[in-house]
Amino acid sequence: MSDIILETRNLTKHYGGVHALQDANFVLRKGEHVAIMGDNGAGKSTFVRQITGVEQRTRGDIIFDGKPVNFSGPIDAREAGIETVFQTLALADDLDVPDNLFLGREITKWNFLGPFRLLDYRSMREATLAGLEKTAVKIPNIRNSIRNMSGGQRQCVAIARTATFHSKLTIMDEPTAALGVQETAQVENIIRTLKEAGEPLILVSHNMRQVFDLVDRVVVFRRGRICANLDIKNEDISGEDVVAYITGAKTQAGYEDAA
Amino acid sequence: MADQTSHGIGGLTYDKSKRAWPNEANVFIALVLIILIFEALGQILPYMNGQSMLFDFNTNRDGTILNIARIKIVILQVSIIGIIALGVTQVIISGGIDLSSGPLVGAAAMIVMSFAQTELVNGNPNPKAVFGPWSFDLPVIIPILVGLAFGALIGAINGTFIALTRIPPFIATLGMFLICRGIAQWWTKGQPVSFPTEQYAALGAGMMPVVWFVLLAAVFFVIMKFTVYGKHTYAIGSNEDAARMSGINVKRHKILVYMIAGMLAAFAAIVLSSKNLTAQAGMGQFYELYAIAMAVIGGVSLTGGRGSIVGTVLGAMVFGVIQSGFTFIKLDAFYQLMAMGAIIISAVVLDQWRQQRAAMRS
Numbered sequence: 001m002s003d004i005i006l007e008t009r010n011l012t013k014h015y016g017g018v019h020a021l022q023d024a025n026f027v028l029r030k031g032e033h034v035a036i037m038g039d040n041g042a043g044k045s046t047f048v049r050q051i052t053g054v055e056q057r058t059r060g061d062i063i064f065d066g067k068p069v070n071f072s073g074p075i076d077a078r079e080a081g082i083e084t085v086f087q088t089l090a091l092a093d094d095l096d097v098p099d100n101l102f103l104g105r106e107i108t109k110w111n112f113l114g115p116f117r118l119l120d121y122r123s124m125r126e127a128t129l130a131g132l133e134k135t136a137v138k139i140p141n142i143r144n145s146i147r148n149m150s151g152g153q154r155q156c157v158a159i160a161r162t163a164t165f166h167s168k169l170t171i172m173d174e175p176t177a178a179l180g181v182q183e184t185a186q187v188e189n190i191i192r193t194l195k196e197a198g199e200p201l202i203l204v205s206h207n208m209r210q211v212f213d214l215v216d217r218v219v220v221f222r223r224g225r226i227c228a229n230l231d232i233k234n235e236d237i238s239g240e241d242v243v244a245y246i247t248g249a250k251t252q253a254g255y256e257d258a259a
Numbered sequence: 260m261a262d263q264t265s266h267g268i269g270g271l272t273y274d275k276s277k278r279a280w281p282n283e284a285n286v287f288i289a290l291v292l293i294i295l296i297f298e299a300l301g302q303i304l305p306y307m308n309g310q311s312m313l314f315d316f317n318t319n320r321d322g323t324i325l326n327i328a329r330i331k332i333v334i335l336q337v338s339i340i341g342i343i344a345l346g347v348t349q350v351i352i353s354g355g356i357d358l359s360s361g362p363l364v365g366a367a368a369m370i371v372m373s374f375a376q377t378e379l380v381n382g383n384p385n386p387k388a389v390f391g392p393w394s395f396d397l398p399v400i401i402p403i404l405v406g407l408a409f410g411a412l413i414g415a416i417n418g419t420f421i422a423l424t425r426i427p428p429f430i431a432t433l434g435m436f437l438i439c440r441g442i443a444q445w446w447t448k449g450q451p452v453s454f455p456t457e458q459y460a461a462l463g464a465g466m467m468p469v470v471w472f473v474l475l476a477a478v479f480f481v482i483m484k485f486t487v488y489g490k491h492t493y494a495i496g497s498n499e500d501a502a503r504m505s506g507i508n509v510k511r512h513k514i515l516v517y518m519i520a521g522m523l524a525a526f527a528a529i530v531l532s533s534k535n536l537t538a539q540a541g542m543g544q545f546y547e548l549y550a551i552a553m554a555v556i557g558g559v560s561l562t563g564g565r566g567s568i569v570g571t572v573l574g575a576m577v578f579g580v581i582q583s584g585f586t587f588i589k590l591d592a593f594y595q596l597m598a599m600g601a602i603i604i605s606a607v608v609l610d611q612w613r614q615q616r617a618a619m620r621s
Contacts, residue, residue, distance in 0.1 A: 074504055074506075075505075075506035078506070086504070090498075090500065090501040090504040090505065091498065091501055092493070092494045092497035092498040092501050092502065092564070093497050093498060093564065094493055094496070094497040094564035094565050095490075095493060095494060095497060099490060099493075099494075103490075103494055103501070103502065103505040103507070104502070104505030104506035104507045105505075105506065106487055106490060108487055113486070115486070115487060115488040115491075115512075115515065116482055116486045116487070116488050117486060117487050118485050118486055118487075119485055119486060119487060119490060121485075
C-alpha cells in the first residue's frame with residue numbers, strides 16, 4: 001500500500017484548440033497539504049475540474065487511492081471520497097446547516113417509501129455537531145437558515161462537509177477569496193485542523209501569505225503546464241521565488257518544456 | 260481570535276430561543292386582524308344594521324353564538340381551490356409556477372364525469388351520456404383513477420418540458436393552460452356532463468370538500484417537512500445549482516413535483532364535479548390564480564425555497580374570509596376582483612419587505 005492518495009499522469013485537457021492543461025504530472029501523499037498557484041488562466045481550475053469529474057479530461061490518467069478512476073461527474077468523485085469546496089458556494093440559502101451538509105445524501109429511515117422516505121433529523125443533527133466540532137467551526141445556531149449567516153460562516157459550513165463525511169481528499173478552490181480578514185483566519189484555522197487530523201488537501205490560492213502559512217508544498221501552473229514543484233517546508237524558498245515561477249521569470253529544473 | 264472563542268462549541272447546540280419568528284405566525288395574525296376588520300365594518304356600515312360576520316345574534320336559538328353556517332360557507336368555499344393550492348405551493352417552493360391548474364380542473368372534471376355517469380335518470384336513459392353502456396355505473400374507484408392519471412399525465416408533460424428544455428415554467432404552463440381548456444371543450448364538444456352515480460356524488464357532498472382539504476393538507480404537511488421529497492423541493496427552489504452539485508436528480512424531482520400538483524388539481528376537479536353533480540368545460544376559471552394567491556398570501560415566496568403547507572392553509576383561510584367578507588359588506592363583484600388583486604400585490608410586497616428587514620438584522 002503506497003502512501004500516495006492522488007496521482008495524475010499526463011493529465012491533459014483541450015477546449016477545442018486551446019490547450020488549457022498539458023501533461024500535468026502531480027502527486028499528493030497522505031496527510032500532505034499542497035497549494036496550487038498560478039496566474040489567471042494558468043490551468044489551476046481546469047486541473048481541479050478534471051480531478052473532481054466536473055469535466056472529462058482529453059487524456060491522461062488519474063489514480064486515486066491506488067486505483068485508476070474515471071469520474072462521470074462530481075457526485076461520483078464525492079462518493080469516492082473527494083470533497084470539493086467550490087469557489088461559488090454550493091449551499092441552499094433557505095435550508096439550515098444539517099440540511100446543507102447532508103443535501104443529496106440525507107440520513108433516512110423507512111426507505112421503502114422511495115422519494116417520500118423520512119428524514120432522520122436527529123442523526124443528521126448529531127453528525128453535524130460532531131463534524132463542526134472536529135473542524136472547530138463555530139456557528140451560533142445550526143438550525144438557522146444559511147441565508148442569515150456571514151460569508152465566513154457559510155464557507156465554514158461548506159468546509160465542514162468534508163469533516164462530516166470523512167473524505168479521503170479535500171479540494172478547496174480559493175476558499176477565502178471573498179472573505180474578510182477575520183473570516184479568512186477562521187477558514188485557515190479549519191485548514192490547520194485538517195492538517196492535524198492528517199487529512200490531505202489541495203488548496204487553490206492566490207494568497208502568498210496564506211500558502212506559506214498553511215501548506216507543505218507549492219505546485220505552480222503556467223500556461224497549462226506545471227512549471228515548478230516547490231517543497232517550501234524544507235527548502236529555502238521565498239515568496240519572490242514563487243512569483244518568479246508564476247510569471248515565467250524562472251522555471252524549475254525538470255520542467256523546462258513548460259517555459 | 261478573542262472574538263471567535265466568545266461563541267464556542269457550547270453555542271453549537273440546537274437553541275430554540277434563537278430561531279426566527281415563523282412566517283406562518285404573521286399570516287395567522289393577519290387572518291385574525293382581517294376577521295376583526297370585517298366584524299367592525301358590520302357594526303359601522305349604516306346599511307348593515309349592526310350585523311356580524313361570525314357571530315349570529317339573531318338566530319341564536321340553539322344556544323350557539325358563532326355563526327356556524329357562515330363559517331362553514333367560508334371554509335367550504337376555499338377547500339376545493341385549497342386542494343389545488345397545496346400542489347401549487349410545492350411547485351412555487353421548487354422555484355416554478357403552475358398556471359395550468361384551473362383549466363386542468365375543467366378538463367379533468369369533464370373526463371372524470373364521463374366515467375362516473377349513471378345509466379338511468381328517474382327511470383329514463385341518461386340524457387348526457389358520453390360513452391356507450393359500458394361506462395355506466397362503474398365503481399367509483401375508476402373515475403378517481405382516471406382523473407388522477409390524467410392529472411399526473413398533464414403534470415408530467417409540464418414537468419418534462421420545464422426540466423428538459425429549460426423553458427420558463429410560466430410559458431410551459433401557460434401553454435398547458437390553453438391546451439387543457441381546449442381538451443375540456445373538445446371532450447364533449449362543449450356539452451356539460453351530468454348525472455353521476457350515487458357513490459361518485461358522495462365524494463363532494465356536504466362538507467366532504469373540507470374533509471379532503473384537511474386530510475390532504477395534513478399529508479402534504481408531513482411530506483414537505485419530514486421527507487426527502489420535501490427537503491429536495493426546498494433545496495431546488497433555494498439554489499438549483501447547489502442541489503444539482505449535491506447529487507439531487509433535479510430533472511426527475513421537478514417532473515415529480517409537477518405531477519403531484521397535476522394530481523391534486525385533478526382531485527380538486529373530482530370533488531368539485533361531485534359537489535356540483537355536473538362537469539362543464541368552463542369549470543375552474545381563475546382557480547390557478549386563486550391557488551397562487553392563497554400560497555403567496557400564506558408566505559410562499561415566488562422566488563422559491565420558502566413557504567409551507569401550514570402557511571398556504573392559513574393563506575386559503577385569509578382568502579376565504581376576505582372573499583366572503585366582501586360579499587357580507589355587500590361590495591359588488593367587480594370591486595371584489597380589484598380588491599383581491601390589490602391584496603395579492605400587497606402580500607408579495609410585504610413578504611419582500613420582511614425578507615429585506617430580516618437580512619439587515621443579521
